[in-house]
Amino acid sequence: MLRYRLAVTSRAAAAIGGGYVLASAAAACLAVWLPLARVDAVVAAQMLSFVVYACAALWVFATRNAWRAWAGVALPALVLAALFWLGRAGGV
Amino acid sequence: MKGMRQPEPAQPAHAPAEGLRQAMSWLHTWAGLVFGWLLFAMFLTGALSFFRPEITRWMRPEVAVQPVSAARSVEVAEAYLRRHAPDAARWFIVASTAREPGVRISYQAAKPPPGQRGFRRVTLDPVTGQEIHARETRGGDFLYRFHFQLEMGVPWGRWLAGIAGMFMLVAILSGIITHKKLFADFFTFRPRKGGQRAWMDGHNALSVLGLPFHLMITFSGLVLLASLLMPAGILAAYDNEREFFDEAFPAFAMKPASGQAAPLVPLAPLVAQAEQAWDGGAIQRMVVNRPGDAAATVSLSRAVSDRVSYGRQAPTLTFDGVTGQPLGGTGEAGAVGTVAGTVVGLHLGLFAQPLLRWAYFLVSLAGTAMVGTGLALWIAKRRQKLRSGAPDTLSLRLVDVLNAGSIAGLCVACAAYFWANRVLPADLPARGQWETRIFFAAWAASYVYAALRGRRKWRDLSALGALLLLLLPVLNALTTDRHLGASLPAGDWVMAGFDLSALVAGLLLAWIARKSGGREQAASRRPARHATAGPDGAAPPLAGSSNAAYESR
Numbered sequence: 001m002l003r004y005r006l007a008v009t010s011r012a013a014a015a016i017g018g019g020y021v022l023a024s025a026a027a028a029c030l031a032v033w034l035p036l037a038r039v040d041a042v043v044a045a046q047m048l049s050f051v052v053y054a055c056a057a058l059w060v061f062a063t064r065n066a067w068r069a070w071a072g073v074a075l076p077a078l079v080l081a082a083l084f085w086l087g088r089a090g091g092v
Numbered sequence: 093m094k095g096m097r098q099p100e101p102a103q104p105a106h107a108p109a110e111g112l113r114q115a116m117s118w119l120h121t122w123a124g125l126v127f128g129w130l131l132f133a134m135f136l137t138g139a140l141s142f143f144r145p146e147i148t149r150w151m152r153p154e155v156a157v158q159p160v161s162a163a164r165s166v167e168v169a170e171a172y173l174r175r176h177a178p179d180a181a182r183w184f185i186v187a188s189t190a191r192e193p194g195v196r197i198s199y200q201a202a203k204p205p206p207g208q209r210g211f212r213r214v215t216l217d218p219v220t221g222q223e224i225h226a227r228e229t230r231g232g233d234f235l236y237r238f239h240f241q242l243e244m245g246v247p248w249g250r251w252l253a254g255i256a257g258m259f260m261l262v263a264i265l266s267g268i269i270t271h272k273k274l275f276a277d278f279f280t281f282r283p284r285k286g287g288q289r290a291w292m293d294g295h296n297a298l299s300v301l302g303l304p305f306h307l308m309i310t311f312s313g314l315v316l317l318a319s320l321l322m323p324a325g326i327l328a329a330y331d332n333e334r335e336f337f338d339e340a341f342p343a344f345a346m347k348p349a350s351g352q353a354a355p356l357v358p359l360a361p362l363v364a365q366a367e368q369a370w371d372g373g374a375i376q377r378m379v380v381n382r383p384g385d386a387a388a389t390v391s392l393s394r395a396v397s398d399r400v401s402y403g404r405q406a407p408t409l410t411f412d413g414v415t416g417q418p419l420g421g422t423g424e425a426g427a428v429g430t431v432a433g434t435v436v437g438l439h440l441g442l443f444a445q446p447l448l449r450w451a452y453f454l455v456s457l458a459g460t461a462m463v464g465t466g467l468a469l470w471i472a473k474r475r476q477k478l479r480s481g482a483p484d485t486l487s488l489r490l491v492d493v494l495n496a497g498s499i500a501g502l503c504v505a506c507a508a509y510f511w512a513n514r515v516l517p518a519d520l521p522a523r524g525q526w527e528t529r530i531f532f533a534a535w536a537a538s539y540v541y542a543a544l545r546g547r548r549k550w551r552d553l554s555a556l557g558a559l560l561l562l563l564l565p566v567l568n569a570l571t572t573d574r575h576l577g578a579s580l581p582a583g584d585w586v587m588a589g590f591d592l593s594a595l596v597a598g599l600l601l602a603w604i605a606r607k608s609g610g611r612e613q614a615a616s617r618r619p620a621r622h623a624t625a626g627p628d629g630a631a632p633p634l635a636g637s638s639n640a641a642y643e644s645r
Contacts, residue, residue, distance in 0.1 A: 015262075024324035031325040038329050039339045040428035045325035046318040047432060050261070050311065057262045058269070061119040062112055084328060 010066050018073035019056035023049040025080035032087035113270055120266040124466050125491070127256040129498035132463045134239055134253060136502055138309075139456035141236040142441050142449055145191045148231030150590040151513045153572040155226045159193040160218040162375040163363040168221045169197045170359045172214070173383070177201065182346075183380040188218045189395070228523040229513055234531075235506075240317070243528070247320065253313075254321040260310045263466075267299060288472040295465040302455040306462065312439035315432065342422055343379070343391045343408035350387040356380070357416040359390060365418070366392040366409045373398050376406065380413065388413025391421070396442045401430045403437025467495045493542045493549070500553035501538025503601055507560035508534035510594070514571045554605035561598030565591040 030045035031038075060069040140147065149155070160168075165187035173183050179202035186196040194215040204210020215224045230237075241249035299306065319326060323333065330336045338345045363375050374395035381389045390413050394406040409421035425433055437443055441452045471492050475484065484492070512530040516523055542549040568591060569575030579588035 023322065027322050027325035028328035031328040036428060037426070039336065040426060042325045042329050042336060043340070043432045044428050045328075046322050047315050047435065049322050049325065050258070050314045050318070053258060054261050054265055057123075058116070058119070058265060061266070062115050088328070 007066060011060050011069055014066070014069050014073050015057040015060040018070065018077070019053050019060065022056050022073050022077040022080070023053035025077045025084065026052040029080040029084040029087070032084055116266040116269040120263055120270050121470065123259045123266065124263040124463075125470055127259040128463055128467045128470075129494055130242075130252070130256045131260055132460060132467065132498050133502055134242075134256060135456060135460040135463055136506070137235045137239040139453055139460055140506070141232065141239050142444075142453050142456065144232035144236045146232070146586050146590065147235065148192075148229075148233065149586045151229045151231040151510070152226040153568075153574050153587070155194070155224055156574075157188075157193040157217055157224070158219060159188045159190045160195075162187040162367070163360050164188075165195045165218055166363050166375075166378060167360045168216055168218050169195050169378075171221055172216055172223075173197060173199065173380075174356075177212075178384055179203070181349075181382065183378075183383055185378040185380075187374075187376055187378075189374075189376070189397075193218065194224055227513075227518040228520075229527055230524045234509070234528055240313070243532075250317055250320055254317045257310055257313045257317070258321075261307075261314065264299075264303075264307055264310060268303070271296070288469070288476045291465055291469040291472045295462060295469050298458050298462040298465060302458045302462070305455045306459050308435075308438055309456065309459065312435045315435050316439055341405060343393065343405075343410065347381055347387060347389060349382045349385045352386040353384060354386040354388070354414045356383045356388055356413055357390070357411070362390055362392065362411050362416060365411075366394075369409060369418075370394055370407065373407075383413065386414060389419065396437070396440070398443070400437040400443040401425065401433040403435070403440050403442070404429070404433040464495075464499045467491075467499065471495065493539070496542040496549045496553055497535075497539030500550060500557060500601075500604075501535050501542065503557035503597075504538050504553055504560065505531045505535035507557050507564065510564055511560060511567065514567050550608035551605050554601045554608060558598045558601035558605055561594045561601060564594040564598070 027045040027049035030048060031042045034041035034044055036044065056073050059072050063069050063072060166185055169183075169185040173180070173185075177183065177199045180199040181202060182200050184198045186192075188195050195218045196213065196215050198211065198213040201210035201212060216222065217224050237243070240253045242252055243249065244252065314321065319333070319336075326333055326336045330339075359378065359380070363378075366375055367373065374397070375392050376395035376397075377393045379391045379393075381387075381391070390411045391408050392411075393408045394402065396402045396406050398406065405422070405425065407421065407423055410419045411417065412419055424430070441449065444452055471488060474488055478484070478488075509527055509531040512527045516526055516530075520526060538553055542553065545552060565576055568587075569577065574584065574587045576588060576591050578584070579591070
């Protein structure tokens with residue numbers, strides 16, 4: 001029972017906290033990289049970030065184990081964050 | 093807690109598809125439950141908000157104002173503002189429309205009296221030009237504000253509403269994945285099977301019926317709050333949020349005063365110019381920056397109701413406030429702006445004309461009922477799994493109390509709000525606040541009653557709500573002269589529509605009260621349903637069922 005509760009807590013944290021970080025990273029990355037006017041890129045990024053967030057939450061609860069759940073959120077978030085820094089530094 | 097004693101959410105041992113559906117079913121159940129009570133309130137007040145102006149007009153029955161043209165509205169507002177607020181930093185004017193005939197003006201007083209913010213709102217009678225004096229009420233605005241601010245401080249209520257919205261989005265998406273046969277489910281309704289079956293079929297039908305709407309309204313609600321909830325995009329591309337907003341909404345950017353006095357151009361002719369530029373498009377609002385200063389500007393915005401894509405930002409035209417020369421403006425939005433504007437516009441529904449507005453209202457009520465039946469289903473499923481004759485567990489009782497207080501209790505609270513509007517004396521100080529206090533007091537009392545009354549709570553609270561709503565037209569007749577007997581012959585559809593809707597809502601609640609009375613009695617008489625629960629607490633999958641995974645939860 002305790003193990004079950006911990007597993008649920010871990011996944012909830014991955015979905016809610018991890019998902020938010022992933023969605024934010026996606027928003028930041030898209031805002032910098034989308035080939036649109038700056039204000040349009042931001043608005044499009046905002047809208048798409050909610051889709052990313054929802055997909056992240058579904059992934060976390062759909063996947064086989066907690067490791068995959070966390071990895072599926074953390075890895076894309078890292079990649080997107082790196083892309084964001086790259087774009088920001090490169091002045092795209 | 094029985095419902096919790098389940099395997100880890102995802103364990104696709106042999107059949108991955110079945111495992112996925114089970115995991116999604118679990119997610120749907122819990123994501124829906126956690127914020128279900130709040131979401132029910134957001135859905136119901138949101139549905140009512142599609143009739144925000146009409147509710148406000150019903151709640152101020154002594155105001156009978158006829159709509160006028162935008163040019164006449166601006167003329168009236170200008171005369172008032174030149175007399176009462178020549179020193180204000182900004183004037184805001186909202187023109188009279190058929191739905192909101194009063195001319196609404198507001199301004200920031202230059203030197204507010206100490207201790208006050210100095211932001212004044214006034215509604216003018218567009219014919220006489222006089223300030224409208226009516227009973228103090230927040231009207232439909234209260235329900236509208238509650239829908240996304242939850243009567244909390246500015247960022248907090250919106251944050252909470254946003255989080256609830258995100259849970260809703262996840263609940264909808266996981267609910268879709270759970271159902272293999274979305275279309276077939278829609279045509280499955282087995283009310284005679286009773287209990288869990290009827291609740292589930294009802295929940296499925298309501299959800300599938302309005303699925304595109306439910307998805308749209310949830311997603312667009314999040315987009316409306318996007319700048320608050322998801323600031324990363326803005327901060328990635330801009331140094332601060334102000335910079336973004338000034339670029340995204342240039343018509344609202346504040347310009348500094350020059351310090352030199354100069355007479356303000358007459359405002360009404362600018363309306364005609366803008367109407368011409370927009371090919372007869374309606375003018376909704378006017379913002380006068382720094383009136384009486386040499387740097388004054390006048391911005392006009394097109395009516396949001398003119399097009400669905402104007403939800404975020406309608407086109408604007410700006411004029412020099414001294415010479416009246418056009419200075420340019422924001423035209424139609426680009427592709428992204430139009431998409432975002434349409435998403436937001438679809439949520440607000442301001443473009444919808446009466447027939448579509450009613451469709452909006454009815455589908456959002458279906459969404460409200462979707463949340464409500466989902467909450468009831470949570471109870472029904474767990475009650476069915478209890479051993480024969482076993483009393484409800486603590487968690488079941490707790491959720492049932494919260495369900496009754498949130499669903500039936502909110503209906504009671506809304507009815508009480510409308511009653512307070514008619515019963516409280518017109519000159520009571522802080523009257524508008526008393527109305528909302530009564531709303532919350534009635535709601536809180538419903539929770540207390542639900543906690544104390546056990547089995548009778550659903551029947552009693554629904555019956556109370558039904559009684560209050562059915563008597564509302566009677567109360568209206570006793571306290572005003574715009575009752576059904578007068579409003580129907582006069583074709584006064586704002587007043588008559590409200591009274592008739594209250595009657596229909598009252599009948600619906602009476603039906604619920606009757607149903608739940610029978611069910612609760614039956615439940616107490618009959619020992620219990622047969623126990624199908626296995627040792628692990630999960631019912632065996634039902635043979636031939638289209639969604640066994642969903643059933644077993």
